[in-house]
Amino acid sequence: MQADHPDAGDLTARATIELDHHGADYRDRWQEISDGNVARCPVAHTAAYGGTWVVSGYEPVVEALRDHGVFSSYQDHTDPDAPMRGTSNPPIPALNVPQELDPPLHTVYRRLLNGPLSPEQSRRQEPFIRQVTAACLDRFTEQGRADLVADLTNPVPAIVTLGILGMPLADWAKYAGPIHLLTYSPPGSPTWDEAMAAVGEMMAALGALVVARRAEPTGDLVSVLATARGDDGELLPLDHVIATAGLVVAGGVDTTTALVSHALHWLYRNPAERDRLIADPNLLPTAVDEFLRVLAPVQFMSRTATRDVELGGQRIAAGERVMLAFAAANRDPAAFDCPSEMRLDRSPNRHVAFGSGVHRCVGAHLAKVEAVVMLDEILRRIPDYVIDEDAALRYPSIGAINGYIGMPATFTPTPAVGAAFPASGAA
Numbered sequence: 001m002q003a004d005h006p007d008a009g010d011l012t013a014r015a016t017i018e019l020d021h022h023g024a025d026y027r028d029r030w031q032e033i034s035d036g037n038v039a040r041c042p043v044a045h046t047a048a049y050g051g052t053w054v055v056s057g058y059e060p061v062v063e064a065l066r067d068h069g070v071f072s073s074y075q076d077h078t079d080p081d082a083p084m085r086g087t088s089n090p091p092i093p094a095l096n097v098p099q100e101l102d103p104p105l106h107t108v109y110r111r112l113l114n115g116p117l118s119p120e121q122s123r124r125q126e127p128f129i130r131q132v133t134a135a136c137l138d139r140f141t142e143q144g145r146a147d148l149v150a151d152l153t154n155p156v157p158a159i160v161t162l163g164i165l166g167m168p169l170a171d172w173a174k175y176a177g178p179i180h181l182l183t184y185s186p187p188g189s190p191t192w193d194e195a196m197a198a199v200g201e202m203m204a205a206l207g208a209l210v211v212a213r214r215a216e217p218t219g220d221l222v223s224v225l226a227t228a229r230g231d232d233g234e235l236l237p238l239d240h241v242i243a244t245a246g247l248v249v250a251g252g253v254d255t256t257t258a259l260v261s262h263a264l265h266w267l268y269r270n271p272a273e274r275d276r277l278i279a280d281p282n283l284l285p286t287a288v289d290e291f292l293r294v295l296a297p298v299q300f301m302s303r304t305a306t307r308d309v310e311l312g313g314q315r316i317a318a319g320e321r322v323m324l325a326f327a328a329a330n331r332d333p334a335a336f337d338c339p340s341e342m343r344l345d346r347s348p349n350r351h352v353a354f355g356s357g358v359h360r361c362v363g364a365h366l367a368k369v370e371a372v373v374m375l376d377e378i379l380r381r382i383p384d385y386v387i388d389e390d391a392a393l394r395y396p397s398i399g400a401i402n403g404y405i406g407m408p409a410t411f412t413p414t415p416a417v418g419a420a421f422p423a424s425g426a427a
């Protein structure tokens with residue numbers, strides 16, 4: 001990576017960097033690259049992917065996230081050449097609600113999710129999450145080996161999310177598979193077409209469910225979305241409702257999988273800290289926030305500038321794309337003491353792993369309960385797990401999500417506890 005940073009205060013010359021956030025070099029050295037950008041170029045332009053600003057400093061990232069009027073999330077689907085290209089880079093040409101809407105329309109869909117995913121409702125899901133985790137563990141603890149991603153960190157969030165939406169739990173793989181594939185297949189990659197076809201089929205199934213629940217609501221989240229009305233009293237447009245349910249599935253699945261998989265790997269590499277968490281599980285809530293900060297499951301989200309604006313000493317023109325680097329911002333020494341150190345009891349911890357402002361992750365509370373419960377169950381039942389690092393497979397591209405495809409592990413076999421898979425989601 002090269003950087004060219006003009007004198008501070010010179011708004012006529014742009015700071016430029018070379019950054020391919022989907023490339024293997026970024027995947028392998030993202031901490032080092034992020035630290036370099038924070039130190040030298042907290043706001044800089046790269047020519048990659050048609051050109052975008054990359055914002056790495058904590059302060060400018062938060063400033064942009066909170067100014068949704070200037071840094072818009074909107075994607076214009078009516079004109080592929082329009083500058084408004086949403087939150088992915090490169091853009092994903094699919095309706096993404098509420099993430100790629102700006103207020104006031106964003107608010108209409110967001111408020112439907114706030115209640116069901118509130119801190120209180122998320123805490124109420126704990127017994128359901130624990131039962132799902134225990135049932136997944138029961139499938140392999142007696143064998144002394146498992147793929148921690150395929151057998152645990154992938155199915156648990158998928159089953160929990162489907163349960164909250166009111167969808168058949170047995171269908172989890174039909175949804176988690178395509179989302180997994182799409183997440184690590186950037187547009188133009190060899191598996192992109194396969195991923196888009198699989199997601200298309202998934203969205204068709206979700207669409208059929210929304211239509212069925214609109215006709216006969218059952219009180220679950222899909223029914224709430226399907227029967228919601230706008231300020232004009234009319235039912236909300238079907239395509240937007242289906243996209244909202246689709247984003248809950250997509251948001252709920254791969255992100256939490258990535259977080260817990262990386263946390264398990266980090267604890268494997270740091271056995272004294274693993275022992276500390278085993279001895280004191282009360283540390284898990286602060287540890288999970290620190291895993292979110294340091295391991296950064298979601299690394300980037302983009303915006304489009306709606307007018308000329310200055311950010312971090314750089315002049316951004318109307319219509320330019322702006323990529324917000326959450327992973328880098330979480331490593332900014334101006335915001336965090338010794339940022340590259342993992343401190344499991346760090347508090348306060350104002351990380352931006354969930355973003356900030358009106359689009360801050362609506363599933364943040366649920367994700368944290370899921371991560372705490374999963375880690376708690378794993379550390380109690382297979383505390384001595386050993387990861388086969390040669391066989392563990394990370395996503396080929398970080399792009400947006402820093403995930404694992406598979407993570408084989410061995411451990412001392414322990415008896416199953418007889419946990420049954422729940423028949424349906426928690427109310």
Ligand code: HEM
Nearest residue numbers: 098099251252255256259298301354355359361362363367
């Ligand atoms: C570790 C887990 C998770 C991480 C790191 C994460 C990260 C994020 C981030 C960074 C955003 C902001 C996007 C932006 O500013 O453009 C976001 C939005 C969102 N997330 Fe999450 N997420 C996680 C889990 C979840 C879960 C469990 C759900 C649902 C069950 C979910 C659903 C959503 C939705 C619907 C949005 C869009 C919110 C809006 O635009 O108002 N996420 N997430």
